[in-house]
Amino acid sequence: MTEEKRKPRIAIHSITGCAGCQLTIYFIKDRLLDFLGAVDLVAAPMIKGKNDDDGPYDVCFVEGSVSNRRDLEHLKKWRAQSKVLVALGTCATHANVQGIKNFHDARTVHERVYGQEAANLEGGSAPVAPTPLDEHVKVDYKISGCPPEEVEILKFIKEFLTGMHPRIYHEPVCVECTKREIRCLLEDGKECMGPLIRGGCNALCPGVGHGCTGCHGPIEEANIPQTIELLKANGVPLKLINQHLQKYAGLAFDKLGAAIRKEVEGP
Ligand code: SF4
Ligand code: SF4
Ligand code: SF4
Structure with missing residues (x-):
């Protein structure tokens, strides 16, 4: 048997x-x-x-x-x-x-x-x-x-x-926006944290016209300085970026967001 x-x-x-x-x-x-x-x-x-x-x-x-x-x-x-x-x-x-x-x-x-x-x-x-x-x-x-x-x-x-090694999605929210052909909110002067944040939600918030506030937390590979420049160039206040990262990223923010803190709080 x-x-x-x-x-x-x-x-x-x-x-x-x-x-x-x-x-x-x-x-x-x-x-x-x-x-x-x-x-x-x-x-x-x-x-x-x-x-x-x-x-x-x-x-x-x-x-x-x-x-x-x-x-x-x-x-x-x-x-x-x-x-x-x-x-x-x-x-x-x-x-x-x-x-x-x-x-x-x-x-x-x-x-x-x-x-x-x-x-x-x-x-x-x-x-x-x-x-x-x-x-x-x-x-x-x-x-x-x-x-x-x-x-x-x-x-x-x-x-x-099924015996596989589960694969966790590791792209920023922006990638899902692109796949869904959602017009970028930054282009309309709206605030969005998507470039810094891990997707997996299929760009849920941008899909209904709301900026991503970052509830999935930052992606580990985020290019922080470059992303800050992108968000700044599109009018997103650094203070807001700071607040969102404090809300969702916790201590990881200290590791990932030192560049942002320096910009917001000064050297
Ligand atoms: S910045 Fe926001 S709206 Fe623009 S592509 Fe990225 S996630 Fe989408
Ligand atoms: S706030 Fe959360 S659910 Fe909304 S777009 Fe950002 S990661 Fe996705
Ligand atoms: S607050 Fe924490 S426990 Fe509650 S839904 Fe969000 S991640 Fe989960």
Whole structure:
């Protein structure tokens, strides 16, 4: 008798974030049941009452940024018990909105949010600078987006299940505009971060006349100085570029955007 092929053990875990990334998976209505039939979903605390928190996992999706000590403990544990760890969403890949805190005095932020209780944030709740997962552990794949695109998640799952190495889209949003023959908003004097930002959304916002604000985070290969010149030449204020990158790019902004900071804040 042939032994039945074991289904991959999948976990969907969450640290500090809004849970919108995992909702994107659960909202893949017409194909979610196919996915669930092909895998063994052993941990998904948002939708399951009984979860295997000890692994091992074949694939562990983690959404959210590391923003307190408990996040870090969980992340290290999941990493140790996973063959493949996927950073899901821009919180996990770039620290995203939580990362805004890194540009302000941490104590002031804590006091504004927690008032007098700020001094009691200790143990697992003790804050750490909001950081993407790969600042702490090895990450095998990154699917950014706030939230990530359903089509990118489906593609990843399909390629993984068929034994391929999943390929993550790495072109800027502008490439998708070109493919869709969307007239560039910069030509009409509108603001758009597309040249700096990883696509995968099929140029969703420019497609309806709105500039890309950068929810997928910056592409790693972005030619920052050249892009600044392009955006400046088209009237996009550097202050706005700065704000958008602070909002979505978190600490990566420090690495990728030093040129922008210098221009905005002066030498
Ligand atoms: S990336 Fe966006 S949707 Fe996902 S957890 Fe963070 S804030 Fe929520
Ligand atoms: S700058 Fe914006 S509108 Fe222009 S091509 Fe790039 S993404 Fe599209
Ligand atoms: S166009 Fe930009 S802001 Fe809009 S979904 Fe795509 S990456 Fe996000």
